[in-house]
Amino acid sequence: MLTLQKGKSATIVSLSTTGRSLDDLLAKEWLLTNERGSYASSTVLGCNTSGYHGLLIGSLQGPAERIMALANCLEMVIFNGATSWPNKSKSPNAERVFNLSTFEFDNKFAPKGFGLLKNFRQDTGVHFEYESEKLQLTKSIYLFRDTDTVVLQYDFRRLAGPAEFVLRPFVGLRDFHALQKSYAPLTARRKGDSILVRHDSSGSCELTLDCPGTRFEKDEQWWFNFVYRTNKERGQDFTEDLWTPGFFRASLSSPAKIVLRARLSDRFKREQPANISSETAREILRRRRRTITTLAPRTQDGELKILRLAAEHFIAKHQTSDRTRTTILAGYPWFADWGRDAFIALPGLMLATARFDEAKSVLTTFAAAVDQGMIPNRFDDNGSTAHFNSVDASLWFINASFQYLNATTDSKTFTQELLPTIRWIIDSYQNGTRFGIRADADGLITAGSSETQLTWMDAKYDGVAFTPRCGKPVEVNALWYNALCLLVEFYNGRNIESAEHYRAMAERAGAGFRQLFWNDKCGYLNDCICPDGTVDSALRPNQIFAVSLPFSALPGEQQKAIVHAVQKNLLTPYGLRTLNAQDKRYKGTYTGPPRQRDEAYHQGTVWAYLIGPFIEAYLKVNKFSKKSKKQAAQFIQPLLNHLTQDACLGSVSEIFDGDAPHKPRGCIAQAWSVAELIRAHQLIHN
Numbered sequence: 001m002l003t004l005q006k007g008k009s010a011t012i013v014s015l016s017t018t019g020r021s022l023d024d025l026l027a028k029e030w031l032l033t034n035e036r037g038s039y040a041s042s043t044v045l046g047c048n049t050s051g052y053h054g055l056l057i058g059s060l061q062g063p064a065e066r067i068m069a070l071a072n073c074l075e076m077v078i079f080n081g082a083t084s085w086p087n088k089s090k091s092p093n094a095e096r097v098f099n100l101s102t103f104e105f106d107n108k109f110a111p112k113g114f115g116l117l118k119n120f121r122q123d124t125g126v127h128f129e130y131e132s133e134k135l136q137l138t139k140s141i142y143l144f145r146d147t148d149t150v151v152l153q154y155d156f157r158r159l160a161g162p163a164e165f166v167l168r169p170f171v172g173l174r175d176f177h178a179l180q181k182s183y184a185p186l187t188a189r190r191k192g193d194s195i196l197v198r199h200d201s202s203g204s205c206e207l208t209l210d211c212p213g214t215r216f217e218k219d220e221q222w223w224f225n226f227v228y229r230t231n232k233e234r235g236q237d238f239t240e241d242l243w244t245p246g247f248f249r250a251s252l253s254s255p256a257k258i259v260l261r262a263r264l265s266d267r268f269k270r271e272q273p274a275n276i277s278s279e280t281a282r283e284i285l286r287r288r289r290r291t292i293t294t295l296a297p298r299t300q301d302g303e304l305k306i307l308r309l310a311a312e313h314f315i316a317k318h319q320t321s322d323r324t325r326t327t328i329l330a331g332y333p334w335f336a337d338w339g340r341d342a343f344i345a346l347p348g349l350m351l352a353t354a355r356f357d358e359a360k361s362v363l364t365t366f367a368a369a370v371d372q373g374m375i376p377n378r379f380d381d382n383g384s385t386a387h388f389n390s391v392d393a394s395l396w397f398i399n400a401s402f403q404y405l406n407a408t409t410d411s412k413t414f415t416q417e418l419l420p421t422i423r424w425i426i427d428s429y430q431n432g433t434r435f436g437i438r439a440d441a442d443g444l445i446t447a448g449s450s451e452t453q454l455t456w457m458d459a460k461y462d463g464v465a466f467t468p469r470c471g472k473p474v475e476v477n478a479l480w481y482n483a484l485c486l487l488v489e490f491y492n493g494r495n496i497e498s499a500e501h502y503r504a505m506a507e508r509a510g511a512g513f514r515q516l517f518w519n520d521k522c523g524y525l526n527d528c529i530c531p532d533g534t535v536d537s538a539l540r541p542n543q544i545f546a547v548s549l550p551f552s553a554l555p556g557e558q559q560k561a562i563v564h565a566v567q568k569n570l571l572t573p574y575g576l577r578t579l580n581a582q583d584k585r586y587k588g589t590y591t592g593p594p595r596q597r598d599e600a601y602h603q604g605t606v607w608a609y610l611i612g613p614f615i616e617a618y619l620k621v622n623k624f625s626k627k628s629k630k631q632a633a634q635f636i637q638p639l640l641n642h643l644t645q646d647a648c649l650g651s652v653s654e655i656f657d658g659d660a661p662h663k664p665r666g667c668i669a670q671a672w673s674v675a676e677l678i679r680a681h682q683l684i685h686n
Contacts, residue, residue: 014506023113026229029053029648029668030126032143036647037063037159037316037329037336038264040150041145041668044649046113047102049180050230051179051240052333054172055141058148060205062338063316063329064379068172069207069264070150071226071242074448075100075113076166076251077135094240096139100130100139106239122649124285134160144281145288148264149684151278156256165250165258169209170223170242173199177334179231179240182222187246190216197245204266209261213319214248235593284392288312290503292353301685303640310643311349313673315358318365326361331654331667338378339366340456341672342608343396348675351407352682359404360413366397367421373428374437375421391437391447391454392410395479399549402486406428413495423447426483430505444516445480445506446472447533457542457602467602472529474517475542478549481509485551510553517546518558525566539580541570541610548613549618560621566614573638574664575673578602581658588659590666604658605665632684639677653679 026049032040038058042048048071056070067606077098099111119129125142136158142151155163174180185200195209195216224241231238250258250514259278291314293305318327318337328349330341342362351361369376369386375397380422401418405411429445432438437447448454448470455476457467484506491499517525519535525543528536544566547559554562570576579586579602587600615632622628639652647653647664652673654666 016151016476025114027647029646030120031313031332031651031669032126032141033313033316033332034143034145034148035062035317036148036319038143038148039332040141041333042072042646045102045117046072046139047104047109048226049228050333051236051238052176053228054176055152056143056148056150056161056207056262056264057176057333058205060264060266062319063327066176067205067477068174068176068396069205070262071170071172071240072103072307073101073152073170073260074111074166074168074244074247075104075154076111077137077138077163078166079134079161079163081274083527087246098130098132098135098602100128100137104229105225106227124282124289133584135163136317142278142282142285145284150262151281152260152262153278154258156252158255159252162251162253165214165252166247167211167214167245167249167258168219168247169198169260169262170240170244170313171207173197173205173207175468179228179237182224182243184240184241184243184247185268186243188218188220194492195245206265209245209260209264210262211248211250211258213258214250214485217246219246220244232598233591259424295333303633303643304681304685306643306650307674307681308353310669310674311353311678312673313651313669314345314349315355319396325365326358326363327365328671330672331670332648333668334653335667336379339375339393340377340390340396342366343375343393343400345671345675346400346405347403348612348677348679348682349671351403352354352678356404356410358406359408360410363401363404363455364413364417365398365452367418370421372396372433373424374433375425384441388434389452389454391435391445392456392460392475392476392479394429395476395483398425398483398486399479402490402550422483422487425486425500427450428503429480440472442512442516443505444472444477444512444529447476448630449531455542457600459601461598466599469528469536471531472516473542474525474527475545477509477513477517478543478546478553480505481513481553482549482551484509513546513553517543518554522565523561538585539565539569540578540582541566541576541607541614544576544610544613547617556621559617563614563617563621567618571614571635572656572658572660572662574607574611574642574653574662575606575608575639576614577606577658579604579658582638586658589657589663590655591657600658606650606655606656606658606662608639608670608673609676611639612672612679615680619683629684636677636680636684643677 018442025045026043028044036059040055042053054068054071057066057068059066080096100113101111104114116130116132118131121127125140128139130137137156140153172180187200188195188197221244222241225239228238292308314329316327316329317324319471327337328342328345330338346359366375374388376386377393378387405414430439435448440446450468453460453465454474455469459466485504488499516529519526519537526535527538527540543562547562565576569580586604588604590597590600590605619628643652648668651669653664656662656664656669
């Protein structure tokens with residue numbers, strides 16, 4: 001049974017009474033993050049099922065250059081003098097040894113610590129509660145907020161006699177995208193009471209291990225062929241070798257606490273704050289949690305509190321040579337900061353939660369990086385090189401900037417730092433910029449070719465763009481029309497000449513939009529007008545933005561028809577399908593090797609973030625009536641349940657299968673999935 005602990009925003013999984021299978025429990029994951037974009041993550045059984053799992057995945061230059069530093073630990077409690085077995089080559093009497101760890105190897109689990117695991121809890125950290133006739137203990141994991149440090153605390157509350165606790169750490173020190181093999185040159189040395197582990201081939205980072213009150217015994221070993229079932233399912237390398245420098249040993253005769261602290265630093269020891277205690281770090285986390293749940297106006301709504309805490313995962317500090325700025329990470333475990341994702345997510349993650357200074361930092365940072373009238377769509381993993389391969393990111397920036405102005409009335413920042421960039425984008429899109437982006441004679445934006453993927457439907461494999469949507473995509477031109485109307489509204493009463501200039505552009509684009517995109521035969525909008533003038537009339541969710549955005553070029557009856565078509569054909573309990581199931585290109589499951597998954601990514605797969613624009617469009621065409629709000633609340637309830645019960649507990653998955661039962665896929669925690677659920681919740685209840 002999985003329950004949400006009322007009033008404390010804590011997730012509890014009862015493992016002793018659950019009727020779920022082991023596979024089901026291994027599909028439930030937890031995630032801790034910090035402001036550097038570092039994280040810790042695994043399953044509720046403590047068994048890593050993905051190469052992206054680990055107890056400490058740190059960022060050498062937050063939030064980029066992530067290193068899987070500490071993968072997992074072997075944990076054993078040994079009674080009755082059986083003290084000689086921290087080695088895999090020896091086997092003591094099983095009645096004397098209690099394993100807490102669970103690892104998966106080829107077709108077997110060894111050891112099987114999940115047999116002692118009774119409960120899993122998640123709040124400021126994650127907590128594993130173990131119990132047997134001989135012992136009772138809680139293992140807690142905390143990730144420090146401003147440094148790449150993880151703490152594992154073992155609270156022994158009951159022991160049936162003297163025992164020894166053995167703790168063997170398994171080290172990665174590898175790029176978090178790659179798996180490690182036994183030829184990796186890892187070495188360890190003592191420094192006082194600490195153990196320092198390095199990867200000698202690069203020497204770029206160092207893992208420091210401390211476990212006060214224990215004695216460390218050097219016993220370097222490679223453990224081979226850990227299996228990661230999620231990697232295997234995705235058609236990727238799925239076995240890893242892990243190195244251990246030895247083990248920590250502690251003698252126990254009464255209730256006690258053992259604390260292991262692991263800290264990742266680069267070779268220059270940069271950006272390391274004062275060495276605070278574990279108790280102080282936990283209190284900082286508790287205070288931060290209280291602050292997050294009360295940033296926006298006070299509420300007794302438990303769902304909203306959980307959503308605000310979920311938003312915290314994605315807000316990080318981006319460190320450059322001259323300053324620190326706020327950024328939005330698109331998703332865990334593998335995405336960094338992407339422009340399109342940031343601007344779609346910003347209203348829900350930051351404006352709806354009253355994080356206005358952070359919203360300002362995100363917008364002004366991207367505004368300063370504009371080039372040729374385009375906002376970067378993403379930065380390299382090292383955070384240095386900007387990429388501009390998006391037609392819609394710049395238009396989403398405009399929408400987010402105006403939402404920031406409306407939420408904050410910060411006209412100084414808007415007029416001085418955002419408006420010049422907005423006007424530059426409009427001028428560049430009107431006259432022409434990268435990738436053939438320009439306004440056509442009908443006032444609409446055309447862009448790209450069959451080889452490019454410039455919209456959010458950007459899956460590409462081996463040079464094949466599965467949904468190129470070159471020409472005039474519907475949501476791009478809905479965004480374009482919306483941007484022009486926002487400028488008209490802003491300049492009305494401020495600058496007559498500018499208002500009239502943008503009004504003329506908006507009227508031309510609006511007329512062109514109605515003429516080209518409305519498909520009277522189908523009763524909804526065409527998805528794309530191809531460069532040769534042919535029409536792609538596929539029923540996709542992109543048209544919902546022509547209703548949900550602040551300004552629509554369409555009359556009310558057409559807006560209602562769009563919402564009806566989308567609701568009838570694309571709506572699922574977890575968001576909107578990316579393609580009508582009746583389309584011959586439809587792919588109902590997102591599984592298999594990379595090419596197969598990329599082909600399905602936008603050909604039927606459900607995207608959770610699309611629930612936001614759908615709810616907004618649904619409420620708009622129904623005049624925000626009480627009846628429509630009640631129905632909308634029912635639409636989002638499955639995602640709210642998912643937030644606390646499925647996949648990554650406390651967050652929302654990136655995507656779901658198009659076919660029932662709509663299994664969660666992709667990133668375990670996605671920024672715009674959470675953000676748009678927050679926004680939908682706000683629209684319904686405000």
